[in-house]
Amino acid sequence: MSRPDDTPTVSADFNLDSGESAVWTGSPRLSAAAGGLLAGGGLALAGVAVLVGAWLPDVPSRSPLVGLALVVVGLLVAAYRVVEVRRTRYLVTTDALHVRSGVFGRRVARIGLERVQNSAYRQPLAGSVFGYGTVSVEAAGGGDLAFRRIENPREVRALVDRRVEIAADPIPGTVEQWEAVLEEVRALGAVLAR
Incomplete structure (x- = not known):
């Protein structure tokens, strides 16, 4: 799983929206074949x-x-x-979950984080021993998807849940706007302290 300071590389096949950035990328284990x-x-x-x-x-x-x-x-x-297994890629971004697959063609499925209703992970006995499993996501309006046979499914599910939580309650404004507000509050505090 990618650490927060790592920026995953993303194929152009995913066609990310402007402002959307990768948080985690993965693929199925070769044993899926x-x-x-x-x-x-x-x-x-x-x-x-x-x-x-x-x-x-x-x-x-x-x-x-x-x-x-x-x-x-x-x-x-x-x-x-x-x-088929080698060409399958999974992506979690700041805005959505993506699955890219296909041998002769290309299929890209996308679910916006605001549509995610439930997530779960499953590990068979061998998956528990060898550290792989499947993360399933249910979406409002259908179009469910799964990240199959991935490493560390518990951590990936926790990441998906955190991203969904952030998407459900985003902090309004940009960092620059909040820095400007902080500067104004400090100036106001300095005036009141006199």
Whole structure:
């Protein structure tokens, strides 16, 4: 998780509003691709078995093209899932929550902090041991989103809750305006102290 003094780098894909700045960025752990890797690996192994069987004399004839096709499809399934996980990014800004994903295209989902109604985090047993989990956010009007298989989900949820709280009760005015008010109050205090 980013420390407050770190400014996360943000891809141009997020198209932040003016005045909006990044507070935290993250991505899913590569282990999120495990299902695709297992499925793809299983297909590739089945393809290798068909290829080997096609050349054995005592095994009924099977087309080597079927085996080759299974290997290629298996490798493509595994590669697609890894790329999909690697291209997914999560972002918490001063104004919103963002999820960017997509392999061939790009999908960016955004929920303004003022629409967030509830947040939760979930850690399976393995997630508790290895420090990952999912942060889910419910939004008014639908469009819920989740930061899946991220590091330190409890801290990220706490950060989201703090940002929502700040968005719900912002301090009016700019820093410069408040410094001017402070200067006037000090001048008034000096006059009254005489």
